[in-house]
Amino acid sequence: MKHELISNHEWIKLKAKLQFVEEKIIHIMNLDGWTSDKCLYGQVKELLHNRHYIMNGMFRLHITEQEVARFRKVNDQLLKLTRDMFATHRNLMDFLSANFIETIAPSCVVQVESKLDVDEGGEILLFDDDADYGSDFSKMAEAIAWTEDLEIRFCSTYIGEKPESDNLDDGTTWAEECLDIPQFKGFIVCFAVHDLCTHKNYSVPDLLRLKSYRISHTVDTCRTHSV
Secondary structure: OOHHHOOOHHHHHHHHHHHHHHHHHHHHHOOOOHHHOHHHHHHHHHHHHHHHHHHHHHHHHHOOHHHHHHHHHHHHHHHHHHHHHHHHHHHHHHHHHHHHHHHOOOOOEEEEEEEEEEOOOOOEOOOOOHHHHOOOHHHHHHHHHHHOOOEEEEEEEEEOEOOOOOOOOOOOOOOOHHHOOHHHOOOOOOHHHHHHHHHOOOOHHHHHHEOOEEEEEEEEEEOOOOO
């Protein structure tokens, strides 16, 4: 543990709150059918929101050079994945426009959907300082996955339309709210990180421990028939 946190009253108070909240979350998750019980599901969602606030408060007290370096890596990788998704979407549109429509099914309505998601079953990284926070990061990642839409970026285009461009990552940082941290001032925070940490219940420490994401491309064809 960072030495200065051992007797830091704010840290001790936040850690006690965190453990209380997580105990309540885990208790509910151990109940059969909690995801289909509207009341229990709502309680977990609200508890995760409280945990999000607590964890981000702890992160501001705890932040280390290693965590800053990991944040930079995650931010860079998510920006790359976003750009890869849009590039593949455009390439797929070009291919279908040039080949599929003209030679296979000229009367079809064809839609291409592309998504970047958190990998629901992905590994949660273990850090040496996990005990500092006292969070069950793996169990909390499971709880968040049950209660959040894991979609981060999405685009959809019909053949014949101009493919959507990435107009959110334009070189302006998305370092808002919990991401507005002095140690991040030199970074251009991408929208994917912003989405995970401000629109979903992933705290910054949770983000740093997420290891894998998924990019999917779906081609949907529809043809109307008269009888």
